[in-house]
Each structure stands twice: as C-alpha cells, then as structure tokens.
Amino acid sequence: MKISVIVCAAGRGERTGFSKNKLLVPFMGANALYHTLAGIKRLETVLQSNGDSLAEIIITATPRDMAEITAICAPLGGRVTEGGDTRTQSVYNALKLVTGEAVLIQDGARPFTSVGQYAACIDSVKRYGSGIVAMPATDTTVIAENGYIGHIPARNTVFAVQTPQGFLTKDIKAAYERAICDGGEFTDDGSVYSRYITPARICAVGTAANAKLTFKEDFERFENSAVRAVNTSGCAVGFGVDVHAFGRKLNYVTLCGVKVPCDEGLVAHSDGDVAVHAVIDALLSAAGLRDIGYYFPDTDKQYLNADSGELLKKVITLIADKGFKADGLSIAVQAEKPRLSPYIEGMICRMEELTGVPRERIAISAGTCEGLGFVGEKRGICAYCAAVLKDSGN
Ligand code: CTP
Ligand code: MG
Numbered sequence: 001m002k003i004s005v006i007v008c009a010a011g012r013g014e015r016t017g018f019s020k021n022k023l024l025v026p027f028m029g030a031n032a033l034y035h036t037l038a039g040i041k042r043l044e045t046v047l048q049s050n051g052d053s054l055a056e057i058i059i060t061a062t063p064r065d066m067a068e069i070t071a072i073c074a075p076l077g078g079r080v081t082e083g084g085d086t087r088t089q090s091v092y093n094a095l096k097l098v099t100g101e102a103v104l105i106q107d108g109a110r111p112f113t114s115v116g117q118y119a120a121c122i123d124s125v126k127r128y129g130s131g132i133v134a135m136p137a138t139d140t141t142v143i144a145e146n147g148y149i150g151h152i153p154a155r156n157t158v159f160a161v162q163t164p165q166g167f168l169t170k171d172i173k174a175a176y177e178r179a180i181c182d183g184g185e186f187t188d189d190g191s192v193y194s195r196y197i198t199p200a201r202i203c204a205v206g207t208a209a210n211a212k213l214t215f216k217e218d219f220e221r222f223e224n225s226a227v228r229a230v231n232t233s234g235c236a237v238g239f240g241v242d243v244h245a246f247g248r249k250l251n252y253v254t255l256c257g258v259k260v261p262c263d264e265g266l267v268a269h270s271d272g273d274v275a276v277h278a279v280i281d282a283l284l285s286a287a288g289l290r291d292i293g294y295y296f297p298d299t300d301k302q303y304l305n306a307d308s309g310e311l312l313k314k315v316i317t318l319i320a321d322k323g324f325k326a327d328g329l330s331i332a333v334q335a336e337k338p339r340l341s342p343y344i345e346g347m348i349c350r351m352e353e354l355t356g357v358p359r360e361r362i363a364i365s366a367g368t369c370e371g372l373g374f375v376g377e378k379r380g381i382c383a384y385c386a387a388v389l390k391d392s393g394n
Pocket of ligand 1 (some may be wrong): 007010011013014015017060083084085086087088090091092107108109110212213214271
C-alpha cells in the first residue's frame with residue numbers, strides 16, 4: 001500500500017510561551033520537528049520490508065516558518081505546504097496534496113512516536129479503514145456539569161487520543177471537505193472522520209512518551225529524562241575519537257596523562273593528549289551532552305597548553321550532574337611511533353585516578369597502521385574510546 005504522511009507544523013506553540021514556534025526551538029540536540037521527521041524516516045525502512053511504500057511526507061508551515069521548516073525538511077525529504085489558521089484548516093490544505101491510498105496524520109509536536117505506533121496505525125487502517133493511536137486512561141476522568149461531576153465514564157472506556165491517526169485517503173478527504181464546508185473546528189482527525197464517515201478505530205498503543213509537547217515544562221521534562229529513558233538498564237554507552245598531528249618541538253607525547261618519550265610532540269591548543277580527548281568525547285556522548293569543543297573551545301586562552309587530565313576531571317563532574325558515573329573505558333590508540341606497550345600500565349593507573357573507573361574495567365590497546373594513511377606515515381596519532389556510564393543513583 002502507498003502511504004502518505006502529513007506532519008502538522010503550522011501552529012504557533014502559544015501555550016509554551018516561547019518566542020517562536022515550539023517545533024523549531026532547540027530541543028534534544030535538534031528541534032522537535034526534526035525528531036518527528038527522523039521517526040518517520042525510520043518508519044520508511046519498515047514499510048519497505050512489509051511491501052508498503054512511503055508516497056510522500058507533507059509538512060504544514062505558516063508563512064513565517066516556511067523557510068526554516070523547508071531547510072529542516074530538505075535532508076529528510078518532504079514537501080512543505082502552507083497551513084491554515086486552525087489545525088483543521090492545515091490538515092485540509094495538506095490533504096489536497098496526498099497521493100497515497102492511505103494517509104497518516106501526525107502532530108509535529110510528538111517527536112517520540114515509535115515505529116511500532118506508526119505500524120499499529122497502518123495495520124488498523126488496512127483491516128478496519130482507520131486507526132487512532134490512543135492511550136488508555138490511568139486516572140479516573142469525569143464529565144463536568146457546571147463545575148460538578150455530571151457523569152463518570154468507566155475508566156476502561158476512556159482514552160487520551162494521540163497521533164498518528166491513519167485513514168483511507170478518499171474517506172478522510174471527504175470528511176474534511178464536509179468539515180470545512182460546515183466551518184467546523186476539530187482538535188484531531190479522528191473526530192472529523194467519526195463525525196462524517198463512521199466511528200474511527202482506536203489503537204490502544206498510545207504512551208506517555210508519545211504525549212504532545214504543549215507547555216514549556218514538557219520540553220524540560222523530556223530533556224531531563226531523555227538519557228535515562230533510553231537507557232532503562234541504568235547504563236549508557238558513548239563513543240569518542242580524536243586525532244592530533246605531529247610537529248611540535250617536544251621530546252614526548254602525552255597519552256592518557258602519561259608522558260611517552262618521542263622525537264616530536266603533538267600539535268594542539270592543549271597538551272595534545274589525543275587519548276584523553278577521545279575519552280572525554282565518549283563520556284560526554286554517553287551522558288547525552290555536547291562535545292569537547294563545546295565545553296573547552298580551542299579559541300579560549302584559558303585552555304592554551306591545558307592539562308587534558310584536568311579537563312577530564314571537569315567532565316566527570318559534568319556527567320555526575322546528569323546522574324552518571326563512569327564505569328568502563330575501552331581505549332584504542334593508533335600510532336606508528338612512539339612504542340606504547342611499556343607505558344600501558346601507567347596509563348591505566350592514571351586513567352583510574354582521573355575518572356574513578358576501577359582499573360580492571362579500563363582497557364587500553366595500541367597498534368600501528370601498517371604504514372597506511374596518516375598514522376602509518378607518522379604524521380599523527382589517532383585515538384578511540386568507548387565508555388560505559390552507570391546511573392549514579394543521584
Ligand atoms: N498545527 C497546525 N496548524 C495550526 C495549528 C496547529 O499544523 N493552525 C499543528 C501544530 O504545529 C502542532 C499540532 O498541530 O504540531 C498540534 O497542535 P498544538 O499542540 O495545539 O500546537 P500549537 O497550535 O502550535 O500550540 P498552541 O495551541 O499552544 O498555540
Ligand atoms: Mg493549537
């Protein structure tokens with residue numbers, strides 16, 4: 001089946017109090033719209049393995065956001081179209097461009113919809129003609145009448161409606177034509193379909209993670225819980241890599257905090273400890289933080305000839321602030337010179353001192369590049385590190 005996806009992004013996000021559309025503010029390393037679109041790209045791979053295909057992604061945008069949204073969509077694919085004053089109007093505009101047999105309608109403000117939720121929605125459309133992702137209520141809900149409880153629906157009949165919501169294109173187009181004709185305003189698509197076609201089918205696969213970003217606090221909550229949420233095991237893994245070139249008039253290189261005799265040193269703003277830099281990036285990455293250059297810019301004079309070991313200690317406090325402590329390091333150094341094996345034990349001890357990781361969980365391997373590439377030609381040294389963090393319980 002050819003499936004189109006509409007992403008609603010033409011809102012203003014007024015309830016957040018942000019100065020611009022909530023989908024475009026910095027959020028978890030990108031912005032909410034980017035994450036939503038990235039989720040749809042992951043779905044595309046699954047569709048292909050089921051014999052389905054993605055007809056197109058259509059994104060609604062206000063004229064004010066058109067250029068910015070077009071730029072975000074460019075690498076991920078997708079066609080941007082002008083939205084309307086209401087979500088109903090925006091979806092109506094987008095539906096005109098849909099070519100797929102079925103269409104999924106997704107709020108741009110739900111960046112963490114899982115591929116499984118999209119897939120459940122599609123499956124429901126194939127079997128029943130529609131599929132609305134919804135979360136079973138956990139709280140008792142009531143219908144108020146003049147400020148008093150009027151009616152209490154049985155909790156197992158109550159759902160919080162989310163997106164995606166999927167339909168056969170011809171039906172949802174017909175429903176929206178009538179809704180627009182009637183001048184109706186609906187907060188979701190299942191309401192339009194249920195009003196004009198037939199009751200939409202509920203897919204009870206909604207989750208709290210798929211909740212809509214509506215208030216400023218929703219953004220903060222996700223930012224704070226993100227790292228722990230993806231690492232339910234209480235562990236996080238990160239990877240780092242760094243390179244420095246030879247060429248400094250020195251008779252040693254510093255690696256893992258140890259001075260190793262060499263006929264030249266490594267060129268760097270800091271002490272050039274390429275291995276410690278890889279460790280720092282691995283730790284920051286595991287904790288969901290930015291990279292070494294962000295915290296210790298090489299344009300900043302205070303880091304001129306800096307002892308990288310001191311920077312590493314600061315990074316240990318940064319990850320502690322995120323609730324982590326380092327628990328394992330696997331470091332690999334590629335160097336044609338100097339010979340490192342006599343220094344490995346010393347490096348492991350120093351890394352234990354700097355990071356607090358017990359030495360039995362620190363591994364350092366060293367190798368040459370068999371004369372190949374810049375390492376092989378003795379023009380520089382390259383280091384890699386994989387780091388494991390543990391939830392510190394704080
Ligand atoms: N949306 C849209 N066109 C509109 C209004 C909303 O495409 N005229 C989109 C929003 O960008 C959002 C989704 O519909 O991704 C759900 O709407 P909502 O959460 O209400 O977002 P906003 O309207 O942007 O926020 P607010 O109501 O707080 O202003
Ligand atoms: Mg709104």
